[in-house]
Amino acid sequence: RMTSIQTAEVVVTSPDRNFVTLRLTTEDGLVGLGDATLNGRELAVVAYLREHVLPLLIGRDAHRIEDTWQFLYRSAYWRRGPVTMAAIAAVDVALWDLKAQAAGMPLYQLLGGASRTGLLAYGHASGRDLPELFDSIRDHLDQGYQAIRVQIGVPGLTAVYGVAASPRAGGGRYDYEPAGRGAYPAEEDWDTRAYLRHLPAVFDAVRNEFGPELPLLHDAHHRLTPIQAARLGKALEPYDLFWLEDATPAENQQALRLVRQHTTTPLAIGEVFNTIWDYQELIREQLIDYVRSAVTHTGGITHLRRILDFAAQYQIKSGIHGPTDISPVGMAAALHLGLAIHNFGIQEYMKHGTRTDQVFHQTFTFTDGYLHPGDQPGLGVTLDTDQAGQYPYEQAYLPYNRLTDGTIHDW
Ligand code: GCO
Ligand code: MG
Numbered sequence: 001r002m003t004s005i006q007t008a009e010v011v012v013t014s015p016d017r018n019f020v021t022l023r024l025t026t027e028d029g030l031v032g033l034g035d036a037t038l039n040g041r042e043l044a045v046v047a048y049l050r051e052h053v054l055p056l057l058i059g060r061d062a063h064r065i066e067d068t069w070q071f072l073y074r075s076a077y078w079r080r081g082p083v084t085m086a087a088i089a090a091v092d093v094a095l096w097d098l099k100a101q102a103a104g105m106p107l108y109q110l111l112g113g114a115s116r117t118g119l120l121a122y123g124h125a126s127g128r129d130l131p132e133l134f135d136s137i138r139d140h141l142d143q144g145y146q147a148i149r150v151q152i153g154v155p156g157l158t159a160v161y162g163v164a165a166s167p168r169a170g171g172g173r174y175d176y177e178p179a180g181r182g183a184y185p186a187e188e189d190w191d192t193r194a195y196l197r198h199l200p201a202v203f204d205a206v207r208n209e210f211g212p213e214l215p216l217l218h219d220a221h222h223r224l225t226p227i228q229a230a231r232l233g234k235a236l237e238p239y240d241l242f243w244l245e246d247a248t249p250a251e252n253q254q255a256l257r258l259v260r261q262h263t264t265t266p267l268a269i270g271e272v273f274n275t276i277w278d279y280q281e282l283i284r285e286q287l288i289d290y291v292r293s294a295v296t297h298t299g300g301i302t303h304l305r306r307i308l309d310f311a312a313q314y315q316i317k318s319g320i321h322g323p324t325d326i327s328p329v330g331m332a333a334a335l336h337l338g339l340a341i342h343n344f345g346i347q348e349y350m351k352h353g354t355r356t357d358q359v360f361h362q363t364f365t366f367t368d369g370y371l372h373p374g375d376q377p378g379l380g381v382t383l384d385t386d387q388a389g390q391y392p393y394e395q396a397y398l399p400y401n402r403l404t405d406g407t408i409h410d411w
Contacts, residue, residue: 002061003028003102008054010036010046013388016353017177018042018396019327019360021383022049022090024098026062032098033383034090035296035330038082039179040398048087052076057091063102065095069302085274085299092300093333093379101378107333108373111305111340118370119338121349122147122217122242124323126163126176129153130205136164137210146369147215147242147346151176152202154195159188159399161221161411177324178398178411185397190409192224196232203239215242215346222249222272222410223401226258233263242346243268243290243319249410253280256287268292271321275299276307283311290319290345296330297321301337308341317345324350328360332381335364335373347371359387 003026011021020042022034036045053072060068072088073079100107108114123145127133133152140148151162159165164176180186199218206216218241224232229247236244245268248255256267268290273279274297282288291311298304308318318341320334331349338344349371352360361382363374374380401411 003063004059005057005062008057010049010054011383011385011388012042012046012393013359014391014394015355015359015387017179017324017356018393019356020046020090021327021329021388022094023383024057024062024094026098028102030098030101031382032062032094032101033329033379033381034092034094034097034300035327035333036086036090037296037325037327037330038086039325040396041083042393044083045086045090048083049090053087053091062095062098065092065099065302068092068095069299073299080275080277082272082274082297085303086297089296089298089300089303092302093295093329096301096333097379104377106373106375106377107336107379108339111301111337114339115342116339116344118367118372119335119344119347120147121145121347121366121369121371122149122215124149124151124162124176124350126151127153128163130202133202133206134209137206144366144369147217149217149219149348150203150206151219152198154191154198156194157189157191159186160190161188161223162219179325179396180399181394181396183395186399188399188401188411190223190401190403190411192228195223196228196235199232200235200239203236203241207239212240216240217242217245219245220247222246224248226255229255229259230262233259233265233267236265237263241265245269245292246271250278253278253282253287256282257285260287266290268319271297273298275303276310279307279311283314283316286314286316288316290317292319292321294321294326294330295333295337296326301333305337305341308337308343312341312343315343317343319345320347322348322350324352328352328356328362329379329381329383332362332364332373332379335371336379339373355391359384359391
C-alpha cells in the first residue's frame with residue numbers, strides 16, 4: 001500500500017549553532033526528520049529544498065526511498081556537489097526514519113540489524129599548549145572517551161584549526177567550533193614548516209603522558225602538499241596514530257598515492273566529499289584506510305551505505321564525520337548505519353550544547369566511550385518545533401587562513 005507524503009517543511013534553528021532540518025509528515029501522521037546542515041552555507045540548502053525539492057515530494061509514496069533518491073539525483077541533471085547532496089541526504093534520511101517508524105523498528109534493523117554492541121567514539125581534545133592539551137585529554141577521558149583526537153596550537157601562530165580558544169566559561173571544557181557568528185569570516189594564520197616541526201614532539205609528549213594504548217587521531221585539515229603530508233605521516237609513525245586525517249586537499253585523489261608510498265600511518269579522508277565518485281581511485285587503489293563522509297553531506301544513508309560497501313571489499317572502514325555541525329538527526333543516522341555495517345571503524349562524536357538537546361530530543365546514548373542509537377522506532381530523534389522557533393538563524397562563517405606574506409591558504 002502506498003503511504004503518501006502530506007507535508008514537507010524545512011526548519012531552520014540556531015540553539016547553540018545553526019541547524020537545517022527537513023520535516024516530512026505522511027497521511028498516517030508519522031513525522032520523519034532529515035539533517036540538511038551545511039556549515040556556513042546553510043541557506044543555500046534551505047533554498048534548494050524549499051524552492052526545488054519540497055513541492056516534488058507532496059503526494060509521493062514515502063516508502064519508495066531508492067526511487068526518490070534516483071529521481072532527485074538524476075532529474076536535477078546538475079549532479080553532485082555539497083548543496084545538492086545535502087538536500088538529497090535530508091530527504092533520504094527522513095524517508096528511512098518514516099519507514100522504520102512504520103515498521104515499528106529502530107532504523108538499524110532495516111539496514112541489516114546490529115553488527116556490534118556499540119560504536120567506539122572519538123572526542124576532540126585540544127589546547128593552545130601542552131598543559132592545556134593534557135587537561136583537555138584528561139577531561140575527555142573523564143567523560144568516558146576511549147579514543148582522542150589531538151589538536152594543538154603552533155608556537156608563533158595565533159589561531160589554529162581545531163584548537164578551542166579557551167576553556168568554556170564555567171564548564172571548563174575545551175570545545176572547538178570553527179564557524180564564528182558574524183557577517184564576515186575570521187582570519188587565521190598558518191605556517192606549515194612551524195607546524196611540521198612542532199607536531200611530532202607533541203605526540204611524543206602525549207604518548208609519554210598517556211601511554212601506548214590510547215587510540216590517538218589527528219586532523220591536518222587539507223593544509224599540506226603531498227610531500228609535506230608524507231613527511232608528517234613518517235614522522236608520526238613512532239606514535240602509532242589511529243589515523244591522520246585530511247593530510248592533503250581532498251579533491252586531488254592522486255595526491256594520496258605519494259603520501260601512501262612513504263608512510264604506514266593510516267589515512268582518513270572525505271568529510272568534504274559528497275559522492276562515491278570522489279572515492280573511486282582512493283578505494284580501488286587502497287590509498288586510504290577510513291571513509292570520513294557524513295550521512296548529511298553524502299546523499300544520506302542510501303548513498304553512504306553504497307560507498308561503505310564498496311570500501312569494505314578493500315578492507316577500508318568507516319569514520320563517519322560527526323562534529324557539532326552535524327545535527328542530532330544526522331548523528332542518529334550515522335549511528336544506525338555504523339551499528340549495521342560490517343566495516344565500522346570509529347565514530348567522531350562531540351557533545352552538542354544543552355539548548356540543542358532541548359530542540360532535538362534524542363535517544364542515542366554514550367556510555368564508557370561507546371555510542372548506541374537506541375531502540376525507538378525510526379531514528380529515535382524528535383524535533384520540538386516550539387523550542388526550535390525560539391532560536392532564529394544567525395549568520396555564521398567558517399574562517400580562512402593567510403600565510404605570513406598574506407597569501408590565502410587552506411584553513
Ligand atoms: C572534523 C572536521 C570539522 C570541520 C567542520 C567544518 O574533522 O570534525 O574537520 O571540524 O572543520 O565540520 O564545518
Ligand atoms: Mg576533519
